[in-house]
Amino acid sequence: MSSVFPTRLRRQPLRAWKWPRQEHLLGGVYRRGAPPFDPFPSIQDVVDAVLCPVTVVHRAYHGLHGALTGPRGISEGIGEHFHEFISILKNDIALGRRRPDDALSLLRTYCSWRGLDAETEHILRQYLSYWLRRKRESLDELWNRGAGIFFEVHIASINVKFGRREVRYPIHGLIDEIDIVDKKIVERTLRGNESDGAPPFLKDFQVWLLWKVLTSINQDLIPDIWRNENFKEYQLIVETPYRDFRVEKNQPLFEEWAEDALAWISDITRSSIAVNEAWRNRGHHTRPCNFGDEIEECALAHLACYYRRRRYPERRSALREALRSLYRALYNEQLWSHDLLLYQLTRMEQDDDPAFRDELRGLLTGRNIYPVEIESAIGNDRFIVRIDGAINESLSEVVQDENFSFDMLLGAFSIGLRRRAFLILDDAEANPEDGRYVIRVDRINGAERMNAFLIRGLLLKEDPWFLKRLVQQALFSLEKWGMDREDRARNHTAVRLIDTLFGAGSLRARRERD
Amino acid sequence: MQSIPEDASDLIFGMLRAFIRDMDAGKSLSEAGWVPLGNDDIKRLRKIDFCEIDYENMNGRINYKRQLPAELLLTEEGHVFCEYLRAVKIVQEVEALKDNDNEYLKAVAAGLNEMLKNARYSFWEKREGLIPDKLRNAILSPQWNIFARKIAYLLTSNLLESIWGISNLIELHEDLGKEEIVDFDANMISVIEEIKGNPQWVKIVDFFQSNKDLLEALSLAWYVNQRAVKEEVEYLGSELLIFEAAIRIVADKNDEDVTTLYEKLTNLDEELDKLVYEENRLDEEKWGVNWNSVFRFPY
Numbered sequence: 001m002s003s004v005f006p007t008r009l010r011r012q013p014l015r016a017w018k019w020p021r022q023e024h025l026l027g028g029v030y031r032r033g034a035p036p037f038d039p040f041p042s043i044q045d046v047v048d049a050v051l052c053p054v055t056v057v058h059r060a061y062h063g064l065h066g067a068l069t070g071p072r073g074i075s076e077g078i079g080e081h082f083h084e085f086i087s088i089l090k091n092d093i094a095l096g097r098r099r100p101d102d103a104l105s106l107l108r109t110y111c112s113w114r115g116l117d118a119e120t121e122h123i124l125r126q127y128l129s130y131w132l133r134r135k136r137e138s139l140d141e142l143w144n145r146g147a148g149i150f151f152e153v154h155i156a157s158i159n160v161k162f163g164r165r166e167v168r169y170p171i172h173g174l175i176d177e178i179d180i181v182d183k184k185i186v187e188r189t190l191r192g193n194e195s196d197g198a199p200p201f202l203k204d205f206q207v208w209l210l211w212k213v214l215t216s217i218n219q220d221l222i223p224d225i226w227r228n229e230n231f232k233e234y235q236l237i238v239e240t241p242y243r244d245f246r247v248e249k250n251q252p253l254f255e256e257w258a259e260d261a262l263a264w265i266s267d268i269t270r271s272s273i274a275v276n277e278a279w280r281n282r283g284h285h286t287r288p289c290n291f292g293d294e295i296e297e298c299a300l301a302h303l304a305c306y307y308r309r310r311r312y313p314e315r316r317s318a319l320r321e322a323l324r325s326l327y328r329a330l331y332n333e334q335l336w337s338h339d340l341l342l343y344q345l346t347r348m349e350q351d352d353d354p355a356f357r358d359e360l361r362g363l364l365t366g367r368n369i370y371p372v373e374i375e376s377a378i379g380n381d382r383f384i385v386r387i388d389g390a391i392n393e394s395l396s397e398v399v400q401d402e403n404f405s406f407d408m409l410l411g412a413f414s415i416g417l418r419r420r421a422f423l424i425l426d427d428a429e430a431n432p433e434d435g436r437y438v439i440r441v442d443r444i445n446g447a448e449r450m451n452a453f454l455i456r457g458l459l460l461k462e463d464p465w466f467l468k469r470l471v472q473q474a475l476f477s478l479e480k481w482g483m484d485r486e487d488r489a490r491n492h493t494a495v496r497l498i499d500t501l502f503g504a505g506s507l508r509a510r511r512e513r514d
Numbered sequence: 515m516q517s518i519p520e521d522a523s524d525l526i527f528g529m530l531r532a533f534i535r536d537m538d539a540g541k542s543l544s545e546a547g548w549v550p551l552g553n554d555d556i557k558r559l560r561k562i563d564f565c566e567i568d569y570e571n572m573n574g575r576i577n578y579k580r581q582l583p584a585e586l587l588l589t590e591e592g593h594v595f596c597e598y599l600r601a602v603k604i605v606q607e608v609e610a611l612k613d614n615d616n617e618y619l620k621a622v623a624a625g626l627n628e629m630l631k632n633a634r635y636s637f638w639e640k641r642e643g644l645i646p647d648k649l650r651n652a653i654l655s656p657q658w659n660i661f662a663r664k665i666a667y668l669l670t671s672n673l674l675e676s677i678w679g680i681s682n683l684i685e686l687h688e689d690l691g692k693e694e695i696v697d698f699d700a701n702m703i704s705v706i707e708e709i710k711g712n713p714q715w716v717k718i719v720d721f722f723q724s725n726k727d728l729l730e731a732l733s734l735a736w737y738v739n740q741r742a743v744k745e746e747v748e749y750l751g752s753e754l755l756i757f758e759a760a761i762r763i764v765a766d767k768n769d770e771d772v773t774t775l776y777e778k779l780t781n782l783d784e785e786l787d788k789l790v791y792e793e794n795r796l797d798e799e800k801w802g803v804n805w806n807s808v809f810r811f812p813y
Contacts, residue, residue: 032636033804036787061813272813273779276754280540291538291594291751292531309593309748317743324813325634484588 007288008053008281010256011263017169018266019158020343022356026363031336034328038266039335040342043173043213047206049261051298052289053278056268058304061327063472067300068191068202078120079190082127083176085110086188087151091443093139094147100139103132127190130241148181150226151443154409154418156346157216162255169262171213172342174418180226184235185211191297192240199238199245201297202284207236207247208254214415221349223411223450257285269335272328310482312489318502323475330468337468341368345413366391370406370454372437381442384429385452392435398456399423399432406454408441419443421454517583522558525549529565529576530591537598538751547575594752600745601752605759608738612763622730623674625737630666632736633808638790639801646801648701649708661702668706676719677726714802717789718809727768727775728782732809734760739812782809 020037023029039045048055048067058064069079089106092098098106107128111121132139142149156172177186187207191200198204214231222229236247267274282305283289294301313319345368348360365371372385387395408421419441424430427438482495489495518526533547551559551567551574559565564580567573576582578599586592611618637653639645645653652661674680709715722729738760747753761779765772786806 030638032638033634033807034783036791267780271780271783272811273776275813276757277776279538279750279754291534292591293535305750306590308590311588314746317746317748320748321739321743321812325632328813329634 008283008285010285011053011260011267011281013165013259014167014263014266016167017262018270019170020340024340025344025347025360034332035335035340037335037340037343039269040170040172040339040346041262041265043171043206043209045265046171046209046258046261047202049264050205050257051202051284052282052295052300053261053264053268054282054305055298055300056264057275057278058300060268060331061324061472062304062476063330063469064300064304064476065469067298069299078123081110081114081116081120082124082190083188085124085128086131087177087443090139090142090149091147091151093142094145094149096143096146100136100143103128103139127241130194134243145181148179150178150180150417151176152418153178153415154413155210155213155217155415156342156413157213158343158346158350159218160213160216162212162259163252165259167259170343170346171209172346173210173213175210175214178226178234180229182235183229183233184237185214185231186237186239188239190241192242194242196240196243199247200240203238204236204245204247205251205254205257207238208249208251209258211236211249212258217414218350221412221414223416225411225450226415260285304476307480310480311484312482312486312492313495313498313502315499315502316479316482319498320479322502323479326475327472330472334468345369349412349414366394368456370395370456372408372452372454374448374452375436377448378429378438380440381444382424382427382438382440383444383448385437385439387435387437389435392432395454396432399425406456408439408452408454410444410450410452412451416450417444518586519558519561522562525555525558525574526562526565526576526586527589527591529574530586530589530595533576533578534591534594534598534751537755543578543602547578548573549575594749597747597749597752598755601742601747601755604738604741604745604747604756607741608734608756608759608763612766618763618767619678619680621737622678622733623670623680625733625735625740626673626729627666627670628736628740629732629810629812630669630808631663632812633662633666635662636804636807637801638804640799644800646708648704652701652705661705665702665706665709668703669709672710673719673722673729677723677729709803712802713799714790714805718786718805721785721789725778727764727770728778729809730767731761731764731775731779732782732811734764735811779811782806 018036018038020035024035024037041049044066045056045059048059048065051067055065055067058067085107088110089098089103092106093100104125107121107125110116111124116124153175154172155175156170158168158170160169160171161167162169175185176188178184179186185207187203187210189200189203191203211231211234219227236249238245238247264274264278268278283295287295289295289298289301289305291306294306310316344360344364348357348364351357351360370387370391372387375384375386377383404423404425406421406423408419409416410419411417421439421441424438424440425432430436430438483489483492529547529549532549536546536548537543548568548571551572555574556567556569556572559567559574564577564582565574566577576595578595582592582595587596608621611621635653637645637649652658655661735757738756742753742756747756761775762772765775768775783806786809790802790805
């Protein structure tokens, strides 16, 4: 069947990314309406946009992200559990706390600690069994050689370039694993099958993009522990439970895909007119997405593009119309709160002007970030940290608001270990009045001497931004919600309410005499 | 009305899906939904009154002029198929505007009014206290949203007069302002005078005088959006079909290339931003409105 519109056309690459101006970064502008800058995309945002430009629409308007989430039918987050467990296992083996043989018993402990149900544990155990069959030897090596693997390494850059073009882009992301002994970067996934001869769809692109971001960071910003590493020479590995795939670094096609994706992200953020074009270009460059023939791996196809339409409420269009302006307003708020903070944190380290960097650091310290010094380890993943007296009062106020958990970065914002840190205020070693806190944070593995700072809330889910996204998702669920049976709809309060509020449906409430 | 014969069910759903895919891909109604048929398929379809067969090319499709069985309409494919048909009806209405200047202007006026009614006004001032008191009181009033919808009529009239030279909106479009016009009080008039007297409003009017096509595109987009809401067109593909038709008509009316118009629309936010924040800001511009939250697409 021929098509008037061919499969996805290449987007005109951007002439320039739209950066926030200094006055925005320094908080000198009242935040209102659509921000006059582009978002600060994550690796996942770019991968989604490579998968299909319509995902950018769903990300912006409906708060949906992570189109390539993994095997269908398995509870969300299982991949994260698997990755976390592998990192604990490898970390414990490298530190000599456990032997490779203890893997399965450690899984039991992990599931119990995490409160996972039996089914999830069973699934994790199956994946682990496959993984262990292949990794036994490398775990033994790890036992003998000690630390040298870093998990969940946060990276952010404002200097990512593609091909021979000079346009700079901001991107941030999280590397699953950097192994400085075997010189490799690993992207771990549960997707894929035993028989696969190639990495799961777009996972090769993902690890390549992480590497591009990592290698765009100025060497001077890299913490001492990694400063002598030549990341350009590192191997790129996609690891499934069944196989490791090595990914080539010279990828002209990936360079094009990345620029194309970033152009979509910018265009859709700037103007809703690009939504039309995104729909006309839906699908991947090599795999079109059509009604009844969707891209199988895309979790959003059935959730957001081709979802089941219900007969009632009848005035759903009017309801959707009313929700639209909310979607956009909620997205604008995310850009002002979350993306602007990412720009601030990155420019605080990467801006060319040292005075501006200092100005930003001064602005953020004690408000969004709290530099800490790790004094000593006191066992059971607990550390004594000291915070500067000048900002201790500010942290105390945050703690009084019952914020006891923070994202912690060890190293720098540009590249550092990202961990969850929990303040233990009632520990005998703590003395908050004096700026001395006890924190519990796991898998620091040798990074105690790095600079560290706590970030208020969650770096990737800090409160206002994260909640806005949830509100978007809830509104979109309401928009899609409904029922087909007329007898039920007639007596359903929510259906009647929507039809009453939004127009003249046949189920609209009537006065008694009608 | 006929029900779906069991032995033809797969074929019928296949034809519905082909129709949707073709419409998604931008094919015309006459080209959409044809699937190749074998002899057995033709035998089956002959018994069905809502399908049509092209014997010459051995193709068949759902006959969109016929009523579909209720059981088919309840399916996802049936829903989207019907939405596309409703969308095509709106597209035909919009295309008819091309040859009727008066109806075209009426649609533009209605859309413009709708856009201004749905405007998200956010104000700025160089420093606190520069927004005129009457306007400030109105903005901070709990009634502001109702108020803002009502002043849309006055702003619409102002733009129509400045850009298209239409001095009497009611004469052009008797439905517009029927409710609003009776309610204008002195307070409202003075607020609107403040906005119209603001140097930035003058800049905005100047901008749209030189870019009439952009204002027509936005307005017509709002007009067709109202039609889409009324006709319950929900599926993104069918909805975009209508928007594309609106943009095409505006491009035709202004003798310009559709691609160029799209590009100009994509950059509109930036242009309005420049007007408000960057270019040639005059000393007397002490306060203003974020106009790109006013002149925007419905999505």
